[in-house]
Amino acid sequence: MRESGSPPCQPRPETQLSRLGRPAAHPGPVNMPLHRASTIVFDTVAELEAAKAARFDKGTMFYGRFGTPDVFAFEGAIATLSGGVGTVAVPSGLAACVLPLVAFLKPGDHVLVTDSVYEPARTSLQAFIARSGVEVSYFDPRAGAQIAGQMRANTRLVYLESPGSLTFEVQDLPAIAAVARDKGVLTMCDNTWASPLYLKPLSLGVDLVVEAATKYVVGHSDAMIGTVTAADAAHHRLLRQAANWLGYRISPDDVYLAQRGLRTLAVRLERHYRTSLDLAAWLEGRPEVRRVLHPALPSHPDHALWRRDFSGASGLFAVELDTSKAGATIFAEALQLFSQGFSWGGYESLVLLTDPAHARTATRWDGQGTLVRLYAGLEDAEDLRADLQAGLERLKAFTNG
Template identity: 50%
Template sequence: MRDATLVTTLGRDPEQNDGIVNPPIQRASTILFPTVDSLLAARPGPGVVNYGRYGTPTTFALEEAVATLEGAGGAVVVGSGKGAIVATMLALLQAGDHVLVADNVYHPTRQTTDGLMKRMGVASDYFDPLVPEQVRQKIRKETRVVYLESPGSLTFEITDVAAIAEIAHAHGALVVFDNTWATPLYFKPYEHGVDVTIHAATKYIGGHSDLMMGIVTSTAALHGRLRQGIQDLGMSVSPEDCWLALRAIRTLDVRLRRHMESGIEVAQWLQGRPEVARVLHPALPSDPGHALWKRDFKGASGLFGIVLNPASPAAVAAMLDDMELFGMGWSWGGYESLLIPTFPQKSRSATAWRPEGPCLRIHVGLEDPDDLTADLDAGFARLRAAS
């Protein structure tokens, strides 16, 4: 079945729930067993109701749905996207290991590798995500993980994931990929050599700006290791949140399609603005990563970047402070549009980022794109007036 059908059918079984379309919310801490043998035989694992912290059928329904959409061997839910990053690294790395990280990853990923993992005795290096050969040059015999994100956080470069995966696997390293931007619908990581994926399900999978969640998927061979590592950290997610994520998945296909179409329309409009030096959107034919995006991705989301022509911080603030439809907030992926200033140059160590002027990150929500461009037009008027 195709993705549009899968998102409406996965993770639910009306025949097992008195014909009710949606699965119930099943809360639990203690699980009772009828015999000593059944008590001792119930080991925590996928679909096994053993103790509330390990999950209930509501949890397992969400994990099954996401794993199937992703093409993975299994999935585990955790409390946030950052939690998914930390749990994955702790499950796969130990003292004396080395991790190679793309230089354009989400900044909290860098905080994890440079902070927590360093304290745990794990070394790290960064590489140019546009030069796969750098992975070959920087990989060590103790490298266990190569960590990727495509498009890159804030700057939206497209990485040749398959080429990097081939190099990593030739040296015995696993490939971890953050698939939050594209979701399981628009990028199929296991078709490109990825071993583990991370999702901030707070974003598009949750979709309504009211949910904190992370999801880790993996090949079948790695699933037990990751699930055990997450259980060792005592991570769990409420069944209410899992139910909300399942409910949101039902509309993921139609929501993401609208985010993509409106995002491209707004991005094309921005390309014609004199205040804009560059639009960082891989679905635009003018983008340097467009050919790779077109080869590997099935679509685009509503998140992209803008580089303005030179403008003062006061002028940028004048533009952003009085936006009517674009809010300012640190998340994205919900139904509402967002616009914030960004500073990619502060999060680079292996590459240089030299923008023409201030950088903005834009998330195009589900509003009418004509209303959004009108809001941006008024913002640009304030920018010019304050310059």
């Protein structure tokens, strides 16, 4: 029996968020200080040479690009939350998406990519990775175990994203990971939508998980940072090496903001989740809306997978309006609390008109109206609903006029 007053053996995520990555020494500051450093100095040649030999090991101070105590603390916090052996922090979410491709692919290899992949990552795959002699092909995000039929002898990596950040297909991660592992193929998953609190792809058999910490981890739209977390120590070391050869280096100020964002991640995510689900359910009943794409809604085709694998949902979802782009523009520009802009994960609500059709090769976007992506921020849910209602009324007037 645990002694009275002692901490729980396995703290819940909310408790972990208040403790991970903090300085160990006491007395001392509750927050990890910033470390602005390029050159690291040593007292002896032997110390310098030992640091150089261990420069890819976690926690080794060698040169600023390889990391400083604040970076190591942040990486350790993300690794713990994700259930991995180690994390590499990089300058942006896109950098995190690209890093495993550089680390594990070589000319002649083949990578299978979900057709719902983050569009800038698709562009990087076509404009950069394919140019280096890597074969890139795309698969239906709902393929599940049927992805085995698209595996080739030279397939090295399967790139997943669940759900997709425009059309919100939830992938059967355990089924795909099992097929890939049987064939000796690595899997990576973009987990930005759910964060490590609501989905843990590594626990489902995925090898690598990437996130745009720019979004929910930072949480305030004022810093850019990405993370790649590995389930295997050898993979983590290869990622650290590739990050160095690419010259990746993150700002100590951005690391500080990301660490601070972690402290409130759980309470913010719960608010985003509840507000988005409330708005999504309400929008399903509006005549101007053809359908709502939110995995937490029972009407979503992948709702059962979401219930099985996720413990919560994001503030990001989409609606297909029963109108043209001109009508959707009227709707979006009528909104006062939803600003037009890319990204998400901050405290502010956002709206974005989008057309997935031009970024599909393995599947076809079957929308008949106009897809509008919505992000529910931290504003009051009733105020956001009223704003959306006003926008829909403007759309109705446009349609009837």
